[in-house]
Amino acid sequence: MNRHDRYRRLVARQAELKGQDVRSLEAHLLACSECRELAAGYDAQDAALRPLGQVYPPTGLRAAVLASVDQRPRARRGASWGKAGFSMGRPGGVWLTSALAVALLLAGGVGVTTLISNSSSPPHVARTQLALARKGYTVIPTHAHVLVGPQAARQVALAFFSGRVSAVTLARVENIRTPAFGNQGRLCWLVSIVPPGSPLVAPPGNTWLDAAAPSSALSPTGYIVVFVDAKRGNFVLASSADSA
Amino acid sequence: MPGHDVNVAEIDGVHPSDKASSRDRLVELMNRYEHPLAGYLLVLLADRDAVRDCSQEAFLRAYENLERGKVVNSQWLYKVARNQAIDQLRHRGRVRVDDGVLRTIEAPEPVASDRITAVRRAMAMLSPDDREILYLFVVDRFETAEIATMLGIRAGAARVRLHRARERFRAVYGKEVA
Numbered sequence A: 001m002n003r004h005d006r007y008r009r010l011v012a013r014q015a016e017l018k019g020q021d022v023r024s025l026e027a028h029l030l031a032c033s034e035c036r037e038l039a040a041g042y043d044a045q046d047a048a049l050r051p052l053g054q055v056y057p058p059t060g061l062r063a064a065v066l067a068s069v070d071q072r073p074r075a076r077r078g079a080s081w082g083k084a085g086f087s088m089g090r091p092g093g094v095w096l097t098s099a100l101a102v103a104l105l106l107a108g109g110v111g112v113t114t115l116i117s118n119s120s121s122p123p124h125v126a127r128t129q130l131a132l133a134r135k136g137y138t139v140i141p142t143h144a145h146v147l148v149g150p151q152a153a154r155q156v157a158l159a160f161f162s163g164r165v166s167a168v169t170l171a172r173v174e175n176i177r178t179p180a181f182g183n184q185g186r187l188c189w190l191v192s193i194v195p196p197g198s199p200l201v202a203p204p205g206n207t208w209l210d211a212a213a214p215s216s217a218l219s220p221t222g223y224i225v226v227f228v229d230a231k232r233g234n235f236v237l238a239s240s241a242d243s244a
Numbered sequence B: 001m002p003g004h005d006v007n008v009a010e011i012d013g014v015h016p017s018d019k020a021s022s023r024d025r026l027v028e029l030m031n032r033y034e035h036p037l038a039g040y041l042l043v044l045l046a047d048r049d050a051v052r053d054c055s056q057e058a059f060l061r062a063y064e065n066l067e068r069g070k071v072v073n074s075q076w077l078y079k080v081a082r083n084q085a086i087d088q089l090r091h092r093g094r095v096r097v098d099d100g101v102l103r104t105i106e107a108p109e110p111v112a113s114d115r116i117t118a119v120r121r122a123m124a125m126l127s128p129d130d131r132e133i134l135y136l137f138v139v140d141r142f143e144t145a146e147i148a149t150m151l152g153i154r155a156g157a158a159r160v161r162l163h164r165a166r167e168r169f170r171a172v173y174g175k176e177v178a
Helices: A003-012 A019-031 A033-053 A061-071 A098-106 A123-134 A150-160 B019-045 B048-067 B074-091 B114-124 B128-139 B144-151 B155-177
Strands: A115-117 A139-141 A145-148 A167-176 A186-194 A207-209 A224-229 A234-240
Touching (some): A061 B019, A061 B048, B019 B074, B019 B128, B048 B074, B074 B144, B128 B144
Parallel strands (some): A115 A139, A145 A234
Antiparallel strands (some): A115 A145, A167 A207
């Protein structure tokens, strides 16, 4: 490898060079038009490649990961465990969070009719369930569903997260199966709450929903609505009362 | 930021054996790496479902490590995700992705300009090794020594591989935009 080849290799990784390598390459570039041209070409290459990184994470990934974490008994800490997934149709797959409790209380009168939650919920969730039961909600130890209409879902989300979120995004989810819909596959919507300061990224086909959005942004038919507190990673699951 | 070690276990100073704090660290880890990891895995796998599976497994393993009080950094996470991706490809019988699969690299983003389409086509014409090291260095901005650790090769080999990948990309991308 001759001296010129050495500089070509340095140009290829110019972004990570430090100290003497930087000074040496800069001096060479002043004297070598061929390497200057190469460096300019790599700069253009980098500019072309970087948009490849603008990829949205899979819809529901965070909810799935955190659901798996939350389902894991403490006694099994350190044991091998598999992907539990975000099992919308699996009993016990989701438990109610305190976030939902507050949301429900805020949402009184906006269509919340029945609350069904998981009996294996963590203690603070169990306390929330108890509190909700005292408020007159029906708490059934199976799986978490809150029957709300689309308007209520929107109001609950916006009311509870007011000031804590900058937007709500709805993701179309095909063929969700859940006991709430008699295990029939349904088109549903995954709702993600975006906290202030987070990048607003919407997967393709998503519908943005904000306070000014028309209610028609919500589908008139079946829903599963997932409220995600992205900052804490909490989420809750709701299905629409007016699902067809 | 990818390419920079993040000692997630030290983010808030909470004892690592506490489950809630490990969960918080996991959320922080996902805040940092959910997007870049998806991009990297998509380059390797060209399959959104496989990206989901590998991402999920990688983050769950990260949580296990956090629960044990171990440090999780970007290199560790990418390495675990990469191993998952290789397992996926082996499962499909495509340890080295063939041309047919390469051409299925999807453009899942809402707007795919002519330029980005040309970049994707050029990337698809590279070998998986070239594609991977270009992505890790240019897009995720890892240093070659970090990439070498992830790929299980020597730093010098990573530098040579990067140089050659750049040259090959330059050639194929030049034809795409010509």
